[in-house]
Each structure stands twice: as C-alpha cells, then as structure tokens.
Amino acid sequence: METLLSLDERxxxxxxxxxxxxxxxxxxxxxxxxxxxxxxxALLDRAKELxxxxxxxxxxxxxxxxxxxxxxxxxPNIVEAGAPAGGEDDYVVLEEVGEKPVFDFEPRDHVxxxxxxxxxxxxxxxxxxxxxxxxxxxxxxxxQLGLLNMAIQQAVEAxxxxxxxxxxxxxxxxxxxxFLGAHASEVYRLEADDLYLVGTSEVPLAAYHSDxxxxxxxxxxxxxxxxxxxxxxxxxxxxxxxxxxxVHQFDKVEMFSYCRPEDAHEEHxxxxxxxxEMLEKVEVPYRVIDVAGxxxxxxxxxxxxxxxxxxxxxxxxxxxxxxxxxxxxxRRLKVRFRDEDGRPQHVATLNGTLATTRWIVAILENHxxxxxxxxxxxxxxxxxxxxxxxxxxx
Numbered sequence: 121m122e123t124l125l126s127l128d129e130r131x132x133x134x135x136x137x138x139x140x141x142x143x144x145x146x147x148x149x150x151x152x153x154x155x156x157x158x159x160x161x162a163l164l165d166r167a168k169e170l171x172x173x174x175x176x177x178x179x180x181x182x183x184x185x186x187x188x189x190x191x192x193x194x195x196p197n198i199v200e201a202g203a204p205a206g207g208e209d210d211y212v213v214l215e216e217v218g219e220k221p222v223f224d225f226e227p228r229d230h231v232x233x234x235x236x237x238x239x240x241x242x243x244x245x246x247x248x249x250x251x252x253x254x255x256x257x258x259x260x261x262x263x264q265l266g267l268l269n270m271a272i273q274q275a276v277e278a279x280x281x282x283x284x285x286x287x288x289x290x291x292x293x294x295x296x297x298x299f300l301g302a303h304a305s306e307v308y309r310l311e312a313d314d315l316y317l318v319g320t321s322e323v324p325l326a327a328y329h330s331d332x333x334x335x336x337x338x339x340x341x342x343x344x345x346x347x348x349x350x351x352x353x354x355x356x357x358x359x360x361x362x363x364x365x366x367v368h369q370f371d372k373v374e375m376f377s378y379c380r381p382e383d384a385h386e387e388h389x390x391x392x393x394x395x396x397e398m399l400e401k402v403e404v405p406y407r408v409i410d411v412a413g414x415x416x417x418x419x420x421x422x423x424x425x426x427x428x429x430x431x432x433x434x435x436x437x438x439x440x441x442x443x444x445x446x447x448x449x450x451r452r453l454k455v456r457f458r459d460e461d462g463r464p465q466h467v468a469t470l471n472g473t474l475a476t477t478r479w480i481v482a483i484l485e486n487h488x489x490x491x492x493x494x495x496x497x498x499x500x501x502x503x504x505x506x507x508x509x510x511x512x513x514x
Contacts, residue, residue: 124191131184138177145170194301197448199413200385200422210412211425217396218405220429225490229432230481231363234260236492236511240364240480252353252367256477259509263480263496264371266503268346271373271398271475273503275344278394280375285324285345288315293327296452298419298445305354321345322471325376330453333464339457340379340387344474347372363481365437370477377470378455381447384468388444391472392424395440398474401499404482405429407436419445428482439479442472 204212221227234240239260245253256264272282294300294316299307308317318324325345334341349372360366375394379387392408399406411423420443427436447466450456456464487495492511496504 124188124195127184127188127191131181131188134177134181134184138174138181141170141174141177145174193295193452194418196301196416196418197298197421197446199416200444200446203416203422204410204412205414206412207414208412210414211409212412214408214410214424216405216407217400218403218429220405221431221486223431223488223490227431227485227488228492229363230484233484233488233492233494234363234480237484237494237509238512239263239484239509242363249368251361253369254364254367256480259504259506260480262504262506263483263500263509264477266500266505267402267475267479267483268371268373270401270500270503272344272346274394274398274401275342275373275375275474278342280342280344283321283325283328283343283345285318285321285347287318287324287347287350288313289318289323289327290315293323293330293453294318296330297323297326297449298417298452299323301418303417306352308350308352317350318347319349319351320372320471321347321349321374322376325374325471326449326455326469327453329378329455332455334378334455334457334467336380336457336459339467340377340383342378343376345374345376347374349476365478365481367477372476373474375442375472375474378450378467379470380457381465381468384444384446384470387468387470388422388424388442391442391470392426395426395442395472395474399426399428399439401497402479402483403497403499404486406439416443419443419448421446421448428479429486430482431485437478437481439476439482440473443470445469445471 204210231240231242237260238258239256241255241257245255276282288310291314294307299319307319310317325343328343348369350369353366353368356366375391377387377391396408406426406428409425409427411425416423423441423443425438426440428439430437446468449469450466455467457467459465483497484494487497489495494509496506496508501507
C-alpha cells in the first residue's frame, strides 16, 4: 500500500509539473507576438527550452500513470463487512437443503453412468482434444440443453434479458473484470489476435456497457448470458482428472446485474435466491456457503457458493457461485449512471451462475437407479423430453 500511495503522489506531482510548464508555454506563445527585439528573442529562447521540458514532463507523467495503472490492477476489491475472515477452508455454511440419497446398491459415479447411458465420452474427448475435454452425446447432450434452456426460461420469467455472448474479448474487457490478475494463468489467450477466450459470460456482459452512462431509472439492468466457457485449469494437475468436474470447456448460463451501489447487497441476495430456485428444480441436496475473504479473488467483495452433494465422493462440490463486485469492475470499465443530482456515479455489478455443465454430475449421481438408469427431475422433463434416461444395453 505504501508503494501505491508513493507512486500516486509522484504521478500527481509529475502531472502538476507538466500542467504548470504547459501553462507557461501557452502564456509565452501569446507574448511572443506582442514583443520585439531582445525581449522577443528571449521569449523565443525560453519557448524552445519549455518545449523540451513540456515533452519530458508529459512523458514522465504518462509513464508514472501507466505504472500506477499496472499496480492498481493487482489491488483486490474491499471485502464486504460480515464476510468470514480467512482463506479457502474458512468458509461458513449458511444452510443445508434436501436429503442426501440413501442407496440399497453400490452407486456408480457420473463417468460410469455417462458411459452406460451413452451420454458422456471422455475417452474420445481426450483423443480429439487432449486431457479434460469430452463429448456430450445422445441423452447427455439433451440433458445439458434442457438444463440450460430451463435456466434461461427461469431468468426470462424473473425479468432478465437473455443474451448469447461472444466468447472472445479484448484485453480491456478481461482486465476490467479482474481476470488478468492473480488468475491470469487460467485464461486462454490468442496471441496472434490479442484476444482472450472467456471463462464465463460475466466478462462480455460486464464490458457490454463499458464507457457508457446508464439511465438511472433503468436500473437494475439484468442479463442472462449463455456461452461456452474456457479455462486452462493451470495448477490443477492431478485434481479431478476423472470425468467432467474440472474441464477446459463447458457451457453455462450466467446472471449479470448492473444496479445502484446502495442496492447491491439486496440484489446479491436475490441472485442467490434464483440459484437456489434452480437447484430445487433439479432436486439435488445442496448447501450454501459464505466464502471467506481470502478466497474471494480480486473482483468480489462478497461471494456465496451453492455446493451439491456428490454421493460417490461423499462430499459437496460447487455448482453455483454468486458475487457482489460492488463498483470494482465498473470503475475499470467506466460504467456509470447519474444520481439524483445529475452527477455521474459508478454502478455496482453482480454475477451468479444459473446452470452449467457440471450440474450433470450431481443430477446423474443423485437420481440414479440400481439398473444404471437415471430419473429425470420432474421440472426438467419438459426440456429434456424424457422421464428416465435408460442404459444403452437395454
């Protein structure tokens, strides 16, 4: 923090020096036309000196501003009061919902079920694209499409505007949302085009209104983005190598909200409620955790995760996450609104997962039957077109 403050002080001083020299340069420029003789020559000599000084001062101010910007990108958001202290293991469980299934047979994991159903093919995914890639086929493809369509339908009913977003974005969008800080190694970059593959549609949705002043009366603005998502999973070698829990490519429906800063806390709770509504529709046991401040990442001030029970692992695994980013992203992306006095203020941005490919894991494992078939949750059946997913061998 001392380095940041010192650098900001130096930048301000350099900027003041540039502006002072520039003002003197303009003043002399006006005086030259009125002067003559030795006075004129002296003014011309001083103008020449000032031209070099102004150029040097401008370069110094620009360099310090660039250095400050690079340092500011590494500074995370301010944690919301009430968030748990600590790191990854210091979350607080807020509630547990649903009964964990009790099987009178040895439950199969989602990979074995996916193979029996002809739904998931990780072997050919690895053959074609490498580790952590897969094919969804047959009922697996229908299950994902049904799940994401149900998520979009719920979002529309809640007043969200559905969006199919770009999956390639400019560096400004990725940096503005906070994804080029500590977790930059997780992001795929196309160097030849200087574009990034998004790990969530949060990125293009946050940048959608960059450099704009929004109508205060229109807030909150809510979007539901459907996109493929890409993550390098750097540093996760050896973790979740089996199946489709931790993969390089998946599909997701993401809620995104622009609202007034004073409304952000309540909007965050609304996003969490919509996530819980979706989880209850797929009838899986889950818990809600309040993520500790040291595990929030750079952009979030508060984050809640919903984790579904995975029977064969005997533990909960994250299915959804919702974050209140306050004005962290809006400041970087220059998204504002005018307050009651007409003054520009930065909006707050929030995001939350409504459905993603990983949900298939929890649905298959929690709703499996002894013969390898899987009962489709009642709310999901109209979107999948099936009541039961049957093994191919039948």
